[in-house]
Amino acid sequence: MNEAAINNLITQFADDALIIAHRNSEWTGLGPLLEEDIAFSSIAQDKLGHAQALYNILHTNFGGPSPDAGAFTRDESQFRCCHLVELPIGDYAFSLMRHFLYDAAEWVRYEALESSTFVPLAQLARKIKGEIKYHLFHAKTWVVQLGAQGNEESHARMQSALNETFALALGMFEPSEFDGELAAAGIYPGEQQVQQRWLELIAPVIEQATLQLPSVEEIDRSASYGGRKGYHTEHLQPMLNEMTEVYRIDPTAEW
Amino acid sequence: MPTVNEIWEALKSVKDPEIPTISLVDLGVITAVSLDDAGIPHVRMTPTFVGCPAMDFMQQQVRERLAQLGFPHSDVQMTFEDEWNTNKITEEGLRALNQHGLAPPPRYEGVLELEVLNNTPCPYCKSHNTTLHSPFGPTLCRSLHYCNNCRQAFEGFKPV
Numbered sequence: 001m002n003e004a005a006i007n008n009l010i011t012q013f014a015d016d017a018l019i020i021a022h023r024n025s026e027w028t029g030l031g032p033l034l035e036e037d038i039a040f041s042s043i044a045q046d047k048l049g050h051a052q053a054l055y056n057i058l059h060t061n062f063g064g065p066s067p068d069a070g071a072f073t074r075d076e077s078q079f080r081c082c083h084l085v086e087l088p089i090g091d092y093a094f095s096l097m098r099h100f101l102y103d104a105a106e107w108v109r110y111e112a113l114e115s116s117t118f119v120p121l122a123q124l125a126r127k128i129k130g131e132i133k134y135h136l137f138h139a140k141t142w143v144v145q146l147g148a149q150g151n152e153e154s155h156a157r158m159q160s161a162l163n164e165t166f167a168l169a170l171g172m173f174e175p176s177e178f179d180g181e182l183a184a185a186g187i188y189p190g191e192q193q194v195q196q197r198w199l200e201l202i203a204p205v206i207e208q209a210t211l212q213l214p215s216v217e218e219i220d221r222s223a224s225y226g227g228r229k230g231y232h233t234e235h236l237q238p239m240l241n242e243m244t245e246v247y248r249i250d251p252t253a254e255w
Numbered sequence: 256m257p258t259v260n261e262i263w264e265a266l267k268s269v270k271d272p273e274i275p276t277i278s279l280v281d282l283g284v285i286t287a288v289s290l291d292d293a294g295i296p297h298v299r300m301t302p303t304f305v306g307c308p309a310m311d312f313m314q315q316q317v318r319e320r321l322a323q324l325g326f327p328h329s330d331v332q333m334t335f336e337d338e339w340n341t342n343k344i345t346e347e348g349l350r351a352l353n354q355h356g357l358a359p360p361p362r363y364e365g366v367l368e369l370e371v372l373n374n375t376p377c378p379y380c381k382s383h384n385t386t387l388h389s390p391f392g393p394t395l396c397r398s399l400h401y402c403n404n405c406r407q408a409f410e411g412f413k414p415v
Contacts, residue, residue, distance in 0.1 A: 035388055038399075042391035124305075126338050
């Protein structure tokens with residue numbers, strides 16, 4: 001009953017959430033404003049909770065590893081996250097634009113999953129959506145503010161962040177061999193449809209921010225593909241090494 | 256042996272670990288209580304926020320309260336079946352939040368628009384002349400605001 005397909009789907013979303021959570025948490029103590037420090041840290045904590053709940057679905061329904069073991073014992077080739085979430089935090093404009101593009105995608109994904117025929121995922125999606133709403137609200141507010149209501153420099157930096165992240169963001173929608181099976185079973189509509197809805201969601205905000213959305217047609221999407229198959233950027237493994245350091249020294253440690 | 260109603264009543268003494276004025280029952284995180292034929296209580300709870308670190312502690316507190324009530328064995332589980340939102344907070348719960356200095360979340364019907372956060376009533380002077388500073392605060396369930404009337408920073412309990 002679609003076990004491999006569901007496993008693959010949930011692992012992708014859980015890995016995305018885990019890795020972006022770790023990256024967002026790197027702003028703790030470094031945010032450009034105290035409120036932004038708190039926002040990125042809170043969003044990180046939410047995402048970590050989402051990753052844990054997603055791994056837990058695999059653990060309880062399909063006998064997958066416990067959330068901790070799943071997060072801390074795999075090497076990079078076993079991760080299914082997209083390249084966008086792997087990159088270092090860069091400057092605030094980069095992290096903010098990534099946050100906007102990523103959370104818009106999560107919003108569209110969980111909106112689609114609310115009516116999934118795989119009930120545990122549908123239940124969790126309904127819950128998670130209420131939290132993503134805040135993440136997206138936060139991202140939109142700042143993207144518009146810095147794009148349209150800041151100064152020349154803030155506008156230029158947001159545009160360059162958008163140019164840098166947009167191609168990578170398309171890697172979130174790397175097609176999967178399971179897309180057809182998942183759509184036929186009413187579990188998930190497939191990446192092509194989700195990407196289309198994502199573009200419809202982000203375009204008006206980018207316009208409101210007076211920024212130029214790069215053209216999807218002119219981008220070589222395949223350059224940012226690979227994450228869903230276990231091929232990652234050079235940034236993932238060093239991050240995993242850091243993230244798993246305590247667990248590798250003592251798997252029973254509590255902190 | 257205590258009845259289901261008496262269990263609900265007893266659980267009202269279990270308070271939120273971070274907001275001690277509100278009980279878990281009034282917070283709406285306890286979604287079902289039943290007793291099976293063997294006299295074992297089954298309690299279903301649901302997290303406020305998926306990543307809320309206080310949830311394990313809350314479950315433990317519920318188990319301990321049930322043990323005090325004469326149920327050494329109980330089945331307390333977290334589920335997303337009946338997911339939490341702030342409309343599940345009771346009227347008593349909203350008052351308890353205000354008492355703790357937190358602006359209570361507004362009731363809403365249908366889809367929640369987060370623009371409501373912009374003029375959250377101040378928990379101290381009740382003015383609506385307030386500004387949202389950040390939708391994220393010291394815990395996952397709180398936002399940061401400033402009251403332009405009594406010139407006081409305050410926190411809100413986020414509507415979800």
